Amino acid sequence: MKLKKITLGILTVIMIGNLCFAIWINKVTPKNIETISYTWGSEGDVVKEIQEKLKKWGYYKGNVDGKYGYKTWQAVKDFQSKNGLKADGIAGEQTLSKIGIQIPQDSINKKSNTSSYSKDVYLIAAAIHGEGRGEPYIGQVAIGAVILNRVRHPSFPNSIAGVIYQPGAFDAVSDGQINLQPGDSALKAARDALNGWDPTGGAIYYWNPATAKSKWIWSVPITKTIGKHVFGKK
Amino acid sequence: MKEKNNKLYEWKKRLSSVHMYSIIIIIFALTLGFGIYQYKQKLNYRQYLQNRFQQAFYETIAYVDNVDKLLAKTKLTNSPEQSASIFAQIWKEASSAQENLGELPYHHSSVSSALKFLSQLSDFSFSMTNKAIDGFKLDEEDWEKVSRLQMYAQTLSNELNNISSEINDGNRIDWEEIEKAGEKLAMDDSTKIIGSISEVSKQFQDMPTLIYDGPFSDHIERMEPRMTRDKETITKEEGEKIVENFIGKDKISSIKQTGETDTKAEYVIPVYSYEVTLKDQEDPTIAIDVTKQGGYVLWMLNYTEKESSDKKLSLEEARKKAEEFLEEKEYPNMQPSYYEKVDNTVVINFAPKENNVIMYPDLIKVKVSMDDGEIIGFESLGYIMMHHDRDLPEIKISEEEARSKITTDFEIKKVNMAVIPLESKREVFCYEFKGEYENNPFIVYINVESGKEEKILQVIQNENSVLTQ
Numbered sequence: 001m002k003l004k005k006i007t008l009g010i011l012t013v014i015m016i017g018n019l020c021f022a023i024w025i026n027k028v029t030p031k032n033i034e035t036i037s038y039t040w041g042s043e044g045d046v047v048k049e050i051q052e053k054l055k056k057w058g059y060y061k062g063n064v065d066g067k068y069g070y071k072t073w074q075a076v077k078d079f080q081s082k083n084g085l086k087a088d089g090i091a092g093e094q095t096l097s098k099i100g101i102q103i104p105q106d107s108i109n110k111k112s113n114t115s116s117y118s119k120d121v122y123l124i125a126a127a128i129h130g131e132g133r134g135e136p137y138i139g140q141v142a143i144g145a146v147i148l149n150r151v152r153h154p155s156f157p158n159s160i161a162g163v164i165y166q167p168g169a170f171d172a173v174s175d176g177q178i179n180l181q182p183g184d185s186a187l188k189a190a191r192d193a194l195n196g197w198d199p200t201g202g203a204i205y206y207w208n209p210a211t212a213k214s215k216w217i218w219s220v221p222i223t224k225t226i227g228k229h230v231f232g233k234k
Numbered sequence: 235m236k237e238k239n240n241k242l243y244e245w246k247k248r249l250s251s252v253h254m255y256s257i258i259i260i261i262f263a264l265t266l267g268f269g270i271y272q273y274k275q276k277l278n279y280r281q282y283l284q285n286r287f288q289q290a291f292y293e294t295i296a297y298v299d300n301v302d303k304l305l306a307k308t309k310l311t312n313s314p315e316q317s318a319s320i321f322a323q324i325w326k327e328a329s330s331a332q333e334n335l336g337e338l339p340y341h342h343s344s345v346s347s348a349l350k351f352l353s354q355l356s357d358f359s360f361s362m363t364n365k366a367i368d369g370f371k372l373d374e375e376d377w378e379k380v381s382r383l384q385m386y387a388q389t390l391s392n393e394l395n396n397i398s399s400e401i402n403d404g405n406r407i408d409w410e411e412i413e414k415a416g417e418k419l420a421m422d423d424s425t426k427i428i429g430s431i432s433e434v435s436k437q438f439q440d441m442p443t444l445i446y447d448g449p450f451s452d453h454i455e456r457m458e459p460r461m462t463r464d465k466e467t468i469t470k471e472e473g474e475k476i477v478e479n480f481i482g483k484d485k486i487s488s489i490k491q492t493g494e495t496d497t498k499a500e501y502v503i504p505v506y507s508y509e510v511t512l513k514d515q516e517d518p519t520i521a522i523d524v525t526k527q528g529g530y531v532l533w534m535l536n537y538t539e540k541e542s543s544d545k546k547l548s549l550e551e552a553r554k555k556a557e558e559f560l561e562e563k564e565y566p567n568m569q570p571s572y573y574e575k576v577d578n579t580v581v582i583n584f585a586p587k588e589n590n591v592i593m594y595p596d597l598i599k600v601k602v603s604m605d606d607g608e609i610i611g612f613e614s615l616g617y618i619m620m621h622h623d624r625d626l627p628e629i630k631i632s633e634e635e636a637r638s639k640i641t642t643d644f645e646i647k648k649v650n651m652a653v654i655p656l657e658s659k660r661e662v663f664c665y666e667f668k669g670e671y672e673n674n675p676f677i678v679y680i681n682v683e684s685g686k687e688e689k690i691l692q693v694i695q696n697e698n699s700v701l702t703q
Contacts, residue, residue, distance in 0.1 A: 012254075015261045137537040138521040154353035154450040155346040157336035158329075167339035168413060188537075195574065195581050196599055196613050197533055199521065201495055201502040216343050221499040224507065226492075233499055 037092040042068040046101065050091055053099050054079055120160055124148075125182035125190035127164050130172025132229070133183070139227035140186060142200045144193025146231065149204050156204070200224055203231035280410070287409040290337045291429070295394045297331035301355065302391040305384040309377075318366035321359040328356035339413040344431055347438035348390060350450075355383055357448035361658070364447075368686070379444060386441060393434045400428055449657040457659065459503050461618040465528030470494070473506040473524040480531050480563065481520065487513045494526070503618065505532055512538075530618055531563075536610040540578070540603060547604045549573055549580065549700065555607040556582050556600040565598060565617075573700045578604045581611070586621070592666070595620040595655040624653065626663050629682045636665045636680040639687060644671045644678065654679055654689060662688050 038047055047066045054060035060075035073089040081087040083098050091099070128143045135143070150156040150163040157163050165173060172178045182190075200206070201223040207214070208228050220232035304324045311317045332352035335345065358379065362372065372380070401407060407429030415427055443452040468476075474489050488511045495504040503525055510520040519538040524531055547555070553570055560568045568584040569592055584598045597620075601611025633649060640646070650666040664679040675693040680686070 012258055012261065015258070015265055018265055138535065141535065152449070154357075155342075155350040157333065157349075158353060162333065162336055166336055168341065191576055192535065192611070195601075196597075196615065197535055197611065198615065199507075199523070199533070199535075201499070201505065201523075216341075222496045223499045223502050224493055224495060233502060 037090050038068055038096075039090040040068055040073060046096075047072065049101050050076065050096075050099060053101070121187065121190045121194060122182070123160055123164060124193060125186040126178050126180070127170060127172060128189050128193075129180055129182035129186035130177035131170055132227070133186070135227040135229065137185060137189060138199050139229060140189035141192045141197055142203075142224075142226050142229070142231060143206065144190050145198040145200050146203055146206055148193055149198070149200070149202055153204050199226060200231040201233070203233045205232045205234070206230060207232075284409055287338055288407070290334045291407065292398075294331050294334040294338070295391075295398055297327045297334065298352075298387065298391045298394055300327045301331060302384070302387045305380065305387055308380055314366040314369055314371060317372060318363050321362040321366060325356050325359040325363060328352050328359060332356060339409055340431060341413075344435045347435050347441060348431065351383075351386055351390065351438060351441060353450045354444050354448075354452075355387065357450040358383065358444065358446050361446050361448040379446065382442065383444075386438065389437050390434060393431065393437070397429055397431070447656075447658045447660060451658060454659055455501055457501075457619060459525075459619045460622040461530060462503060462525050462527035467526050468524075468529040470506050472529060473526075474508065476524050476529050476531065477508050477510060477522055480522070480534065481510055485512055487511045487515070490518065492521075503532060503615075525618065530614065531612060532614060532618060534612040535601075536608070538610070540605055543605045545605070546578070547602075547607050549575070552580050552602040552604055552607065553582060555609065556584070556602050559600060559609045560584060560598065568598065575604070575698045575700075579610065580604055586617075590651055591626065591663075592650055592652040593621070593624070594652055595659075595661055620655070620659075620661075624661075626653070627683050629663075631665075631680070631682055631685045633665060636682070636685060637667070639680055639685055640667060640678055641671075644676065645669045651682075652679070656688065664688055 038050065043066055045066065047068045048064055050068075051060055051062070051064045051066070051072055054072075054075045055064060057079075059079045060071065062069070062071035062075075076091050076095065077087045077089040079085075079099070080089070080095060085095055085098060124144045124147055127147060128140050132140050132143045147160065147163055151158060151160055157166055164170060164178070168174065170178070203223050205217065205220050206229045207217050209230055210228070212218075217232075220234045222230050222232045224231045301324055304320055304327065308317060308320050308324075311320060329352075332349055335349055335352065338345070362376065362380075365372065365376075397407075405428045408427075409429075411427055412429055415430070445451050445453045470491055474491070477489055478486060490509045490511075491506060492509045493507045495502055497504070504527065505523040505525050508522050508524070509518040510522060511518045512520065515538065520534065520536045522531060522534040553573075556570070557568065560566075565584075565586070567587050569587040570582050570584055571592070571594070572583040574581045579601055581599055581601045584600060585592050585594045586596050587593070595616060597614075597616030599611070599613040600609060601613075602608070603610050637646065644667070646667050646669040648668040650668075651663075652666040653661050653663050654666075655661055662679075663682050665682060667678045667680065669676065669678075677689075677691040677693065678687065679689040679691075681688050
């Protein structure tokens with residue numbers, strides 16, 4: 001009898017676990033690009049500034065402590081509904097500019113920089129970031145160079161997007177890591193690759209000898225080894 | 235009393251276990267429901283993907299069929315105008331076929347030769363279109379290429395139509411299976427999968443080299459670097475000396491050789507690779523490749539994270555630094571042609587000027603830090619591949635005549651003589667007219683022999699990229 005109860009208990013736990021896991025998987029997989037916004041739990045100088053301004057205008061009655069809590073949330077919500085914004089209590093870019101707060105300089109810089117990078121740079125940088133985040137800088141430039149060498153090679157699609165999104169060509173595309181926001185290093189590497197720096201000696205393939213499952217890939221003559229990757233050309 | 239208690243206890247127990255069961259049943263039902271929902275969604279996505287692949291597959295077939303028919307027609311044309319029109323159609327159809335085939339989840343090894351064939355066919359047709367437009371009739375050699383290409387187009391078309399008739403017999407292509415099996419197919423063909431194109435790749439393996447005037451022609455892959463061929467091979471110690479001189483001995487704390495080009499690789503410039511640690515750094519921050527033949531620095535990249543200072547160099551000052559650097563490294567008379575500024579660095583393109591002619595193929599790029607004017611990058615692949623003493627053809631068209639070939643609305647501001655590379659790497663000797671058309675900067679190149687307009691470049695100018703005058 002006792003045993004039965006324990007089994008039942010364990011079963012329940014497993015099932016609840018399953019359910020939670022399934023929901024978590026669903027929630028976690030889409031990777032959103034970060035946008036600037038402040039809400040519950042946010043802290044810091046910007047929050048302080050929000051509180052100060054809203055207090056001055058009579059929306060906020062709490063302390064100016066730089067902690068985004070219930071009172072701040074309520075105040076932002078009031079402010080938003082009075083100013084024709086979506087009253088969600090989240091201080092996003094629109095709300096911040098209405099309040100008259102300069103979004104911190106570095107995040108502005110980052111934004112305008114990424115948009116001034118051309119589409120090609122961004123696309124290649126995303127592929128580099130997804131494929132070789134942990135690689136030395138030259139290894140990152142090398143990945144970008146391989147993409148560009150493929151564009152110029154007749155056996156591959158003839159555009160950057162065509163090469164990157166060719167089915168099965170890059171693991172980072174297959175598993176969605178290409179959707180991560182590329183870091184500064186990847187952007188810089190993409191720029192260098194587009195400007196003509198090719199550390200690979202014209203390679204059109206690369207693989208990681210430790211994880212490459214393909215036997216076929218070893219038939220490709222190797223040109224160079226950089227970091228964890230082997231580069232080759234056929 | 236005791237009996238009653240017992241009963242109550244049992245009843246309670248039953249209730250609790252009933253309770254327990256119902257909770258379990260509810261959770262089970264929820265999980266099941268969730269699972270079914272997920273499964274259905276998965277089926278939907280899968281179907282969507284299958285349909286996308288199916289569409290790309292059928293389009294590939296249609297385009298390849300068209301290519302096949304059009305190639306047959308070319309033989310019947312007898313005027314350049316007609317040839318031009320048909321080759322232009324082949325150019326488009328082959329390029330679309332290539333695009334669609336590239337979207338299918340075939341393993342690279344089974345599809346690469348077919349992709350290459352379609353790229354080259356499309357590219358070849360484009361060059362034939364141009365030839366015909368220039369008023370030339372196709373010669374014997376061209377026709378021989380056309381027949382050969384047609385043979386392969388037929389093979390590809392037949393093979394694809396075989397697959398499509400398999401589908402018509404009620405079989406379905408399971409693209410997931412193809413994706414998984416791709417690797418195996420390339421290794422052994424014992425498994426026959428509906429829709430596999432391993433047969434095609436086998437028949438295309440011995441495709442002869444195709445040389446014509448276009449960027450995908452086989453000659454580009456096989457070009458030999460002009461600077462390094464027939465030069466003495468250096469040792470890696472000699473290479474280290476070259477690195478030392480290039481960067482400056484007094485700045486270096488250590489040099490480490492990180493690798494060298496495998497001798498088995500074909501059509502690459504063999505190099506020694508080095509990593510340099512500077513005196514004020516702990517880790518290596520410079521990567522540099524030196525060619526084994528002749529000991530030229532192929533490229534160098536300094537990737538130190540610099541703290542940006544307020545003191546910024548102007549473009550003019552950065553250019554001076556780059557020019558001094560090139561002079562010192564014995565690349566004399568280098569003419570800057572284009573700047574590209576990113577963050578706090580600028581990449582400047584240089585080409586040598588010989589007897590007042592700018593040699594654009596012999597490209598060298600220099601990257602300069604705008605913070606302190608340090609040279610943080612050098613790239614000379616173009617120079618090493620192309621630089622040589624050129625026998626320039628005789629000038630048959632005067633500047634005046636060349637001017638008259640350009641539309642009068644084009645306001646010419648500067649004229650140079652230049653050798654420019656076409657996409658096929660063929661070099662042509664031209665007048666370079668820099669100027670404006672409707673307030674947009676353009677460069678027009680007119681061949682000095684034939685007066686043909688070889689190239690028109692639109693200069694995209696913004697704060698970050700500047701073309702020199």
